[in-house]
Amino acid sequence: MSRPATVRERRPRALLTVGAFLAALSLVVAAFPAASQPRRFTIAFANITEEPGLTVEGTGFTGADVRQSFVLAARGQPIDLVLYDNHQDAAKALANVADAIQRKVDLYIQYFPDPAINKAAAEMLRGAGISVLAVNYPMTGAPLYGVDNRAAGRVAGEALVRFAGGAWAGQSMVAILLGNLTDQANGLPERVQGVREPLTRLLPATRIIALDTRGNPAQVSPLLGKAAAASPNTRFLIAALDDMTALSAKSALEVLGRTADAAIVGLGCDRSVHGGASEKKEIDPNNRGSILIGSVAFFLDRYGYDVLPLALRMLRGESVPARTPTRHILITTANVWREYPPYDMQ
Amino acid sequence: MMIKALSAAGLVMLVLGWTSVAFAQTDCKTLVPASPWGPNDQTGATNRVTAAVTKAAAAEIQEGKVVPMSYPLVDGVPLFGTRFSKTILTATTLAPGAALGENQLTYMEDTWLSQSHVGTHLDGLGHIGRKDCYFNQTPMGKYINQNNMTRLGLENLKSFATRGVLIDAVKVYQQAGKLKSNANCKKPCLDKGTVLSKADLEAGLKMYNVTLREGDIVIIHTGWGDLFEQFPAKNAEYNSGEPGLGKEAAAWLVSQKIVAVGNDTWGVEVIPGENPKEAFIVHNILITDNGIHILENVRTDLMAAEANSTGRATFFFNMTVPRAVGLTGNFVGIDGIR
Numbered sequence: 181m182s183r184p185a186t187v188r189e190r191r192p193r194a195l196l197t198v199g200a201f202l203a204a205l206s207l208v209v210a211a212f213p214a215a216s217q218p219r220r221f222t223i224a225f226a227n228i229t230e231e232p233g234l235t236v237e238g239t240g241f242t243g244a245d246v247r248q249s250f251v252l253a254a255r256g257q258p259i260d261l262v263l264y265d266n267h268q269d270a271a272k273a274l275a276n277v278a279d280a281i282q283r284k285v286d287l288y289i290q291y292f293p294d295p296a297i298n299k300a301a302a303e304m305l306r307g308a309g310i311s312v313l314a315v316n317y318p319m320t321g322a323p324l325y326g327v328d329n330r331a332a333g334r335v336a337g338e339a340l341v342r343f344a345g346g347a348w349a350g351q352s353m354v355a356i357l358l359g360n361l362t363d364q365a366n367g368l369p370e371r372v373q374g375v376r377e378p379l380t381r382l383l384p385a386t387r388i389i390a391l392d393t394r395g396n397p398a399q400v401s402p403l404l405g406k407a408a409a410a411s412p413n414t415r416f417l418i419a420a421l422d423d424m425t426a427l428s429a430k431s432a433l434e435v436l437g438r439t440a441d442a443a444i445v446g447l448g449c450d451r452s453v454h455g456g457a458s459e460k461k462e463i464d465p466n467n468r469g470s471i472l473i474g475s476v477a478f479f480l481d482r483y484g485y486d487v488l489p490l491a492l493r494m495l496r497g498e499s500v501p502a503r504t505p506t507r508h509i510l511i512t513t514a515n516v517w518r519e520y521p522p523y524d525m526q
Numbered sequence: 527m528m529i530k531a532l533s534a535a536g537l538v539m540l541v542l543g544w545t546s547v548a549f550a551q552t553d554c555k556t557l558v559p560a561s562p563w564g565p566n567d568q569t570g571a572t573n574r575v576t577a578a579v580t581k582a583a584a585a586e587i588q589e590g591k592v593v594p595m596s597y598p599l600v601d602g603v604p605l606f607g608t609r610f611s612k613t614i615l616t617a618t619t620l621a622p623g624a625a626l627g628e629n630q631l632t633y634m635e636d637t638w639l640s641q642s643h644v645g646t647h648l649d650g651l652g653h654i655g656r657k658d659c660y661f662n663q664t665p666m667g668k669y670i671n672q673n674n675m676t677r678l679g680l681e682n683l684k685s686f687a688t689r690g691v692l693i694d695a696v697k698v699y700q701q702a703g704k705l706k707s708n709a710n711c712k713k714p715c716l717d718k719g720t721v722l723s724k725a726d727l728e729a730g731l732k733m734y735n736v737t738l739r740e741g742d743i744v745i746i747h748t749g750w751g752d753l754f755e756q757f758p759a760k761n762a763e764y765n766s767g768e769p770g771l772g773k774e775a776a777a778w779l780v781s782q783k784i785v786a787v788g789n790d791t792w793g794v795e796v797i798p799g800e801n802p803k804e805a806f807i808v809h810n811i812l813i814t815d816n817g818i819h820i821l822e823n824v825r826t827d828l829m830a831a832e833a834n835s836t837g838r839a840t841f842f843f844n845m846t847v848p849r850a851v852g853l854t855g856n857f858v859g860i861d862g863i864r
Contacts, residue, residue: 252798255721256772458606482802521805523797524606524765 218258221286221495223488225250226264226276228291228316237316237327238359238366240423240450241480246291253484257492270297277301281308287491290322291315293365311494315487323494325487327478328505329367333374333419335476336445339510340375340417341382343443343473352414355379355388356407358429359421360395368421371447375419386417393425400428401435408438416442423448423475427462430472439471446475449511456524463516474512477519552667554659559815561662568677570651570661570817571785572684579741583689586842587863593829593841595745595860597754599645604754604761604792604823611640611857645857648786648847649820652678652854654809661817674852681849688741688785690843690862693730694830695722695769696749702729707749710763712756713827715749718767721796722746724778734839740783743843745862746771747826751790754823770796776808780816787812788821788860821860829862838864 228236230243247263254261262285264276273292280288281304288305290312292298302319305312312319316326344353357372372390379388389407393399408416416438420426426446433439446453453475455461462472479486490500511519561567597603599611619625619632626632643649651661652675658667660678669677696714699705708717716722730746731738738744753764768791771779776795779787787794795808812818833839841862848856 252719252802255719256723256774256800458608485802517805519803521803523767523793523799523806 220258220260221492222260222262222283223254223287223289223491223495224262224264224276224280224283224285225289225484225487226266226273226280226291228266228293229268230265231267236366237478237480238329238363238368238371238422239448239478239480240452241448241478245450245481246483248484249481250484250488253488257488259488259492266292268293270294273297274301274304277304281305281310284308285310286495287311287313289313289315289487289491290319291317293317311491313487313491313494315483323490323500323502323504325483325490325504326506327367328508329370330374331505332447332476332478332508333371334377335374335508335510336371336419336447337375337378338382339445339474339476340419340443341378344383344386344415344417347443348415352411353383353386353417354407354411354414355383355386355417355419356404357388357390357419357421358400358404359393359425361390361392361421363395371421379417383417397424397428400425401432404429404432405436408433408436408441414441418442418444420444420446422446423450423453426472426475427452430462430470433471442471444472445510446472447478449475449477449479450481454511454516454520456522457517458524459522463511463513465513465517468513470513474510477507477509477511479506552657552659552665554663554665557656557659558661558663561817563817565662567662567817568651568664568679568682569684571783571819572686574741574783574785575685575688576741579689579739580685580687582739583687583741583842586689586840589864591832591864592844593832593862593864595825595829595862596646596858597751597823597825599857602758602761603645604757604764605644606765606792609641609644611638611644613638613640640857642850642853642856643822646821646823646825646860647857648680648845648855649809649813649822650678650680650683650853650855651813651817651819652852653820654806654813656810656814659814661814675854676852679850679852679854680847680856681851683847686743686785686843686845686847688743688843689739690743690745690829690841691731691736691738692734692826692829692833692839692841692862693727693744693746694733694833694839695726695730695746696830697733697747697834698726698729701733708753708763710756710760711749711752713749713752715752716769718750718769719796719798720748720769721772721800722748722770722775723772724775727775727778734833734837736839738782738784742782742784743821744779744782744784744787745821745824745826745829746787746789746794747830748789748791749827751823751826754790755827765792767797768793770794771808772796772800773807773811776811780811780818784818786819786821788824790824790826792822794820794822821858824860832862832864836864 227243227247266273288310298319312322314322314324318324391403420429423446426444429444433442454463493500563573614637617634660666706717707714748769750768753760770791841864844861844863845858
């Protein structure tokens with residue numbers, strides 16, 4: 181009959197077992213380094229254009245702003261970013277896709293406006309087993325992230341309605357839609373539609389005038405001048421479809437001596453209207469009296485922070501919404517430094 | 527006239543009263559942790575510089591070599607926005623016939639008109655808060671007047687006579703093969719936006735076989751100071767961003783119970799920050815939450831070269847901070863003594 185093992189006898193066996201387990205574990209860790217570190221993914225981002233100074237989506241943002249947001253957002257993430265410039269060129273866009281397939285990237289983020297090219301690109305990538313995510317322009321079967329022009333327009337319209345109700349209730353008012361109103365490529369008619377909705381619903385007695393600059397900011401002054409002359413005792417609720425138009429409108433009204441009669445909301449909220457503590461831009465907590473009461477954020481300079489987390493979720497096998505719109509909110513003197521904290525006061 | 531004056535005075539009182547009420551409404555206990563040194567603590571991390579810490583640090587003085595670690599403060603160095611640092615020289619006795627006495631004594635002195643956070647400088651405990659809540663749950667709204675703070679001023683700090691530890695982040699990145707220098711730097715530098723991680727700091731310490739001790743001051747060489755040295759030519763680039771500490775690295779430094787951390791940038795932490803919606807969050811982590819000082823615009827290249835040539839990255843940290851009552855920080859002179 182064997183006697184039960186004493187504590188002293190059992191200890192070497194237990195130590196051997198633990199030792200063997202640790203040795204096995206270290207072998208596993210050595211063989212599969214991914215088990216001890218998060219897996220890194222290679223993600224390609226093909227930008228619409230990076231031509232200096234060329235603005236995108238009917239805003240003041242450039243492709244460089246979009247690209248930079250991806251670079252910054254990738255820091256600290258398990259992402260190796262491969263950056264492409266589509267140059268707004270179909271052949272280049274397809275060549276970029278081919279290159280990414282050759283590199284065997286894990287996911288491709290396409291920012292390109294041509295539906296036919298996007299369809300072809302999606303097929304090529306899917307054929308290579310590469311996941312696809314689309315920015316601003318749909319790709320078959322790919323989740324879409326991006327601008328919601330109609331929603332952004334609504335935010336602008338609602339802001340004007342709120343202002344009118346608070347400051348000019350009962351007074352004669354005209355609403356003015358100002359900018360490149362018919363720019364289909366950038367979805368500006370949808371933006372216009374969005375602005376109109378709250379105005380017609382909540383201020384039904386207010387006439388809406390459409391002033392189309394056809395993309396020429398120099399037209400803002402003559403168009404507004406004519407409208408102002410035709411309405412001498414009237415307040416103007418101005419929805420400017422981009423920030424440059426908003427700033428041009430403010431200047432024109434100053435020249436006309438009608439700033440007291442106007443409130444302007446811009447769309448885009450690019451760096452021309454807000455900035456650092458020392459920059460003294462129009463939307464600044466220390467400039468609370470401006471007739472430019474705010475600008476609706478399009479956050480193209482934050483795209484990377486929104487899109488890369490979606491990409492990582494896709495690569496980890498999680499589901500993502502078919503459509504993720506940009507968070508269009510009104511940026512005013514009250515929240516500009518909360519949304520865009522400046523870092524030039526240090 | 528008197529009624530108008532009284533009305534104005536009343537309005538001022540109303541505004542001041544309202545301001546105080548508004549400040550008092552913030553519950554600082556929910557925003558800022560309590561100091562580990564007690565509810566009345568206004569000293570923060572320099573509490574760690576005990577006699578034993580200073581004595582141990584003195585062992586770092588082996589050759590008596592003094593390595594400068596501050597930049598000259600002069601017109602043209604990078605400053606932000608409206609910040610300025612100007613001097614006016616009083617030299618009246620140098621005028622003909624104005625010397626004093628038979629010994630013809632003359633004298634000069636300066637008037638220094640300057641903001642305190644310029645050049646190589648220390649961020650004090652009253653520099654950074656969350657809303658009106660500062661280090662040790664101090665509701666700062668109750669403790670400020672037009673001229674200064676009545677709590678958390680520099681006069682409350684203890685000595686900085688402790689061990690300095692250099693971390694050469696440039697070398698870490700070079701050895702890891704991941705250095706992407708900024709084109710404006712004449713010498714290798716990390717580029718703006720480079721997030722220094724805990725792993726980077728640990729690699730830098732390991733490079734020189736250093737283990738951090740409680741009470742140490744950590745100085746990081748990023749190479750970005752090369753742009754400072756090119757003033758004024760590269761001021762805009764210097765101020766446009768910087769490499770620096772990320773949140774994870776800052777939290778790790780807190781866990782090491784250091785006294786201060788500095789580097790050769792204007793803000794020590796990475797800019798643009800990791801989260802674009804957070805403002806100077808590392809400042810909050812270090813100063814507001816833990817009473818750990820930040821040293822900005824530290825000259826690090828000479829000590830980095832010294833460490834590189836000798837294989838030793840530790841030194842006696844020699845810096846005094848004026849007992850300037852109620853100040854949020856001040857420019858300082860730093861020497862590393864070996």
